[in-house]
Structure formats: C-alpha cells, structure tokens
Amino acid sequence: MTTFDANGEWTIRxxxxxxxxxxxxxxxxAAIHDPASIHADAAEIAALDSxxxxxxxxxGDAQRVLGAFIAGELVGVxxxxxxxxxxxxHRATVQGVFTRPECRGRGVARGLMQAVLDEAAKLPGLASLELAVHAENAPAKALYxxxxxxxxxxxxxxxxxxxxCLDEVQMQRPLVFSSAAAAPAGVPGDDDYALVEATPDVDTYRRLRAESGLSPKTEEAARRGLAGTLFAVLLRHGGETVGMGRLIGDGGGFYQxxxxxxxPAHQGRGLGKRIMAAIRGHIDRELPVSAYISLIADGDARHLYAQFGFEPTAPRSVGMALFKR
Structure with missing residues (x-):
C-alpha cells in the first residue's frame, strides 16, 4: 500500500x-520536539536495539506502522x-502520530490518519479505534x-x-464505515440531516462562511484558525456539508x-438550534467550572443563543472588536 499526496509532494507506505x-x-x-505526547523519553528510545x-x-495481524516520505526521507509516522x-x-489503538516540525502544514498528518483508517478497514472484526492525546494539544485534537x-x-x-503532571484526553472512533472512503458516522436527526463531530477543511469552511453571509476569511486565516479548534460540528445533507459551528479558546478559562x-437554502428548519445543542452539550460535559464562554450575536440570532443560556453582557460590559483589513 502506497498513498500519494495530490501534488506528489509526499508518499505514505x-x-x-x-x-x-x-x-x-x-x-x-518526537520525544524531543513533543515530549508531552510521548511516554518514553529520547534516551529510552535511543537505547533500544535494532x-x-x-x-x-x-x-502483521496485530500492528501496522505507516511512514510518510518526502524525497526519500521519513518525515512522519x-x-x-x-x-x-x-x-x-475488536479494539485497536492509534499511537505515535508525529510529523517533523519542518514538514508540518503540508497535509502529512491528515494523510497518515487516512492511511491508518484504510489499514483498519482491512482488519476483519475490528470495531473500534482509540487514542490518547495531550489535553492541551488543540491542533492534534482538532485533527482527530x-x-x-x-x-x-x-x-x-x-x-x-x-x-x-499532564492530563491526557481519551478519544474513540467506532469503525462503522464499510469502506475506507466512507465518512465518519453522523448523528441523525428526525429528517435527512446529520451532525458529525468534525472540523471542516479549509475550502468547506470558507465556502460556508461566504455563502451563509458571514465575513469572508483568507485561506491563511482559515488554515491557522481551524488548527486551534477545540470542538466543532458539521451539518450534512445528501452528502453535502450545509452548516457548521465551532468552539475555540484557551482550554481552561476562556472560550468563544x-x-x-x-x-440559506436550509435555514428556517431549526438546524442552527441543532448545532448549538451539540456545542452546549460539549460545554456541559467537558469545560471546567468557572469557564467563561462568549459569542457575538448578530441581529435576531440572539434569540437562538438565549435558548442555550447566553445572556447579554451590557450594560455591565460592552463587546468590542477589531477587524484587521
């Protein structure tokens, strides 16, 4: 099995x-650059014999290790x-996902994760993938x-x-797909719409913002911002992503x-409420007590957010913003 990236920049095997x-x-x-994510230290790994x-x-039947190569050099595993x-x-663990820092931002980690799913789909009887991630590693959590x-x-x-002492988040993914190309399982509603806990890719993110009337974002801004997602949901209909919502923040005291x-073609059906319900559920389950969660409500959207416990801060405080042009 060899996977090529669309631009021919890297291969995975x-x-x-x-x-x-x-x-x-x-x-x-990996132990040197991302020590919080590796249980063994560099000396312990270096001491292992060939x-x-x-x-x-x-x-073998119990393990598959994948490597990403650029110009013949191993740059990700x-x-x-x-x-x-x-x-x-019926369970397997995803471990040791790492890309050399100088090669990040090229889609290597995403390629490796897709390759892991491809290999998992080939193992008969495998039903669940699990992993552990450093609790403060927001980009890694967003990727997973x-x-x-x-x-x-x-x-x-x-x-x-x-x-x-550093905390680790435990994450799990059911293997409910029938092929490597199938999307993660959605959370069905009472109609043909489904919510998926996932971060949008750059193109989908920019399209949804532009077509739904939100301010446009450059490709660079979208790429940087999405990497810091703490929680996100996508709304899908007929194979198309038609809605989204995200939660960002510092992972401790402050979130937005x-x-x-x-x-527009899907508005007026309570779908924004469904997105907010998923985000509020994550807030209730995962955020620490004393966390401050804010948002900017445009027009009548304030009525939607009020249903989920958000209150105007004025006159106690006044929201202010700077939009870089």
Whole structure:
C-alpha cells in the first residue's frame, strides 16, 4: 500500500524491518520536539536495539506502522496496534502520530490518519479505534475530531514531565464505515440531516462562511484558525456539508462560540438550534467550572443563543472588536 499526496509532494507506505533506523530516529525526534505526547523519553528510545525496533514496526495481524516520505526521507509516522486478547481484539489503538516540525502544514498528518483508517478497514472484526492525546494539544485534537474521533474520557496526570503532571484526553472512533472512503458516522436527526463531530477543511469552511453571509476569511486565516479548534460540528445533507459551528479558546478559562452557519437554502428548519445543542452539550460535559464562554450575536440570532443560556453582557460590559483589513 502506497498513498500519494495530490501534488506528489509526499508518499505514505507501510514500514518494515528495513526502516528500523529511520523509525528510531524519528521517534527520538518526537520525544524531543513533543515530549508531552510521548511516554518514553529520547534516551529510552535511543537505547533500544535494532531487533526491538524491528519488532515494533514489522507489519502483521496485530500492528501496522505507516511512514510518510518526502524525497526519500521519513518525515512522519503513525501506528495502528490491535489488542491480541480474544475479548478485546475488536479494539485497536492509534499511537505515535508525529510529523517533523519542518514538514508540518503540508497535509502529512491528515494523510497518515487516512492511511491508518484504510489499514483498519482491512482488519476483519475490528470495531473500534482509540487514542490518547495531550489535553492541551488543540491542533492534534482538532485533527482527530476531523476523522470522527470523540472524547470519551480524561486521565488526570497521565504523564509526568519536568515535575509537572499532564492530563491526557481519551478519544474513540467506532469503525462503522464499510469502506475506507466512507465518512465518519453522523448523528441523525428526525429528517435527512446529520451532525458529525468534525472540523471542516479549509475550502468547506470558507465556502460556508461566504455563502451563509458571514465575513469572508483568507485561506491563511482559515488554515491557522481551524488548527486551534477545540470542538466543532458539521451539518450534512445528501452528502453535502450545509452548516457548521465551532468552539475555540484557551482550554481552561476562556472560550468563544464561532462560525454558526447554515446555508440559506436550509435555514428556517431549526438546524442552527441543532448545532448549538451539540456545542452546549460539549460545554456541559467537558469545560471546567468557572469557564467563561462568549459569542457575538448578530441581529435576531440572539434569540437562538438565549435558548442555550447566553445572556447579554451590557450594560455591565460592552463587546468590542477589531477587524484587521
């Protein structure tokens, strides 16, 4: 299996024993650059002998390790490791997703995640994918949400780094698709619309904003902004994405609801309310007590937001904004 990116910039394939040295080197780099996301430190990884590394990457029924290459150099990795016990072999863990910092922003991580799903679809009886992600790693969480992973738990103090206890978010994705190209399962409503917990891609995001009457965003602004998504939902109808909503913030004290958008042809059907209900559910489940959640209400939209507990801040405080032109 070899996957090519649309521009021919990178390729993705299964790693084997011959890739042991390159894999060990990139795992050491991961431990150095993203220490909060790697349980082993760089010295522990570097100390492993070649046979141990080969065992970690050799493809088999219980594991598939994928590598992304640019000009023959290994620049990104992701592993799929299946449970081997009879009662849990329907589950597999996605581990070690890492792209070298100088190669980020080229779609490598997304390509690796799609390749992981492709491999998972080939394993008979596999029903669930799971992963753990550093709780403060917003870009990684947004990536996993875009591929249908949902938060299912939190392990406080899962990693000890330089004397600090760091939390890990547990995420899970049911394998309900019948082929690698199928979209993540949606949450059906009483009609033909479905909500999916996922972050829009750049093109979809810009289209929805423009066509629903929100201010346009440049491609660069959209790319940077979407990487910081904490939670997002997409509204789909007949294979088309017709609405969205996002929650952004610092992950602790302050958050903002943004990008509540429904295409004009689908407005007036309570779909904005459905999007807000999903966001409010995430707020209730995941945000800490004392969190401050704000939004900007345009016109009559304030009536929608009031249904979900949002209140005007005036005259106590007045909203102010700066729009860079």
């Amino acid at each position: 299964l790693l084997d024993a011959a890739d042991a040295d390159a894999y060990q080197a990139i795992r050491v780099a 046979e141990a590394i080969q065992r970690q990457i050799s493809p 992701a592993a799929l490791r299946r449970n081997v016990l009879a009662r849990t072999r 949400q875009a591929f249908g992973f949902r938060r299912v738990g939190l392990i406080p103090g899962a990693v000890m780094l330089d004397g600090r 609801v943004v990008d509540i958008a429904v295409l």
